[in-house]
Amino acid sequence: MIKTAAWLAAALVLANPAASAQTYPSKPITLVIPFAAxxxxxxxGRAIGKKLTEAWGQPVVVExxxxxxxxxxxxxxxxxxxxGYTLLLVSSTxxxxxxxxxxxxxxxxRDFAPVAFIARSPxxxxxxxxxxxxxxxxxxxLAKSRPGQITYASAGPGSINQIAAELIALSAGVKLMHVPYRGGAPALNDLIGGHVDVxxxxxxxxxxxxxSGKANALAVTSVKxxxxxxxxxxxxxxxxxGFDLSSWWGIVGPAGMPADVVNALNAQIGKMLASPELITPLANEGxxxxxxxxxxxxxxxxxxxxRWIKVAREAHISID
Structure with a gap:
């Protein structure tokens, strides 16, 4: 009798993760966006949260x-x-x-579980x-004939603008001069004004x-x-x-999430990506x-x- 009780207790412990995954989600999900609104x-992130709420009938609270x-x-x-009740919207950053x-x-x-990829943009x-x-x-x-003289703007040290430009320079075997700005708007103003080159x-x-012809589009960074x-x-x-570089978005969670919860989220998010409510905001981001x-x-x-660790090391990029 004691052995039977012990066996039943062990079976219930083993069954709990599967049972919780089968009923997931049974309460609101928090989707953290680590950037300002x-x-x-x-x-x-808000488009994903809205569609998950509609699909599962549980609120997805975006913070x-x-x-x-x-x-x-x-x-x-x-x-x-x-x-599975706390998720994170991640991007190239x-x-x-x-x-x-x-x-x-x-x-x-080590500290995060990949859940679902969403989209990429060159x-x-x-x-x-x-x-x-x-x-x-x-x-x-031109850069090869004028090493270190062609200037490129960025939205600040460590930004994707800087690290992408340095990857292009390293791949092409040229040296460019970095001109950091406090954001993309002033960088673009100086590009249009001819105060910075690329x-x-x-x-x-x-x-x-x-x-509109106010800047010359030279190339996209994707393979197509x-x-x-x-x-x-x-x-x-x-x-x-073979040069391929895109900004991208996805969803992760804390490490150790049950595999079936991860798979359920992955499948549901994958289904949603074809909906107009997601295609439109994604298209607006290119x-x-x-x-x-x-x-x-x-x-x-x-x-x-x-890849970025290698680029940052070779180009001496650090913000600390």
Whole structure:
């Protein structure tokens, strides 16, 4: 009798995780966005939260916990219970931070569980109209003839603008001069004014300038052209074979989440990506939805982190 009771107790313990996953979600989910309201992370995160609420009938509470380049909100999620009820919207910054900071409050690989990939968007390499180049090939040739004299703007040290520009320079074997600004707006103002030569930006930030001719679109950073600028070649076409760089978004949770909860979230988010409510905000960011398994998403984040650590080391990028 005692043995039977012990066996039943053990069976119940083993059954609990599966039972909880089968009834997931049974209470509200918190989706943390580690940046301020209004930006692309906020727009995409809120669209995901709204669709999850509709699909599962449980509220998804979106919370903006900004600060320290995304570290504050990310740290909160890393320390949360790994039960699937606290999630984090991540973007390219998530994998750039370990490269540009000497110390981190968490390990992006060890302390988080990859859940679902959402979308990716190429960056756009643009040049001032006062610079005598019309293509990425011409820019690379000019930079080789004038090492360290071609200037590029960024939204600040450690920004994706800087690290992307340095990756392009390293890939092309050229040296560019960094001119940091306090945000993208002043950087673009000086690009238009001819005070700085080039800028690597998200598509929405420079699309109108490129289409109006106020800046010259030289190349997109993805392996295929973007439908938004079909006549603009890729860097691969410009001679940087295999060059592929995109900003991206995804969902992670604390490490140790039950696999079936992760899989349930991954499947549901994957279904939602074809809905107009998500296609529209993604398109506004120049992004295309894409699905990955949690394992594939985890591998992407690992490879991105390693790439940025290498670039930051070679280009001496650090914000600490």
């Amino acid at each position: 209004g930006g692309s992370n906020d727009i995409i 903006n916990r900004s600060g320290a380049g995304g570290l504050i909100g990310s740290s909160d999620v890393a320390a949360a219970a790994p039960d 998530f994998t750039i931070n370990p490269a540009i900071r000497k110390s981190m409050p968490f390990d992006t690989t 960056l756009l390499l643009v040049a001032s109209t006062s610079l005598a180049v019309k293509s990425a090939k011409e820019l690379i040739a 800028y690597v930006s998200s598509l929405p930030q420079v699309l109108q300038l490129a289409q 052209r973007t439908p938004l600028l079909p006549d603009v070649p890729t860097l691969d076409e410009a001679g940087l074979t 992004a295309e939805a894409a699905t990955m398994t949690p394992q594939q998403f985890g591998e992407l984040m690992r490879m991105e982190t390693e």
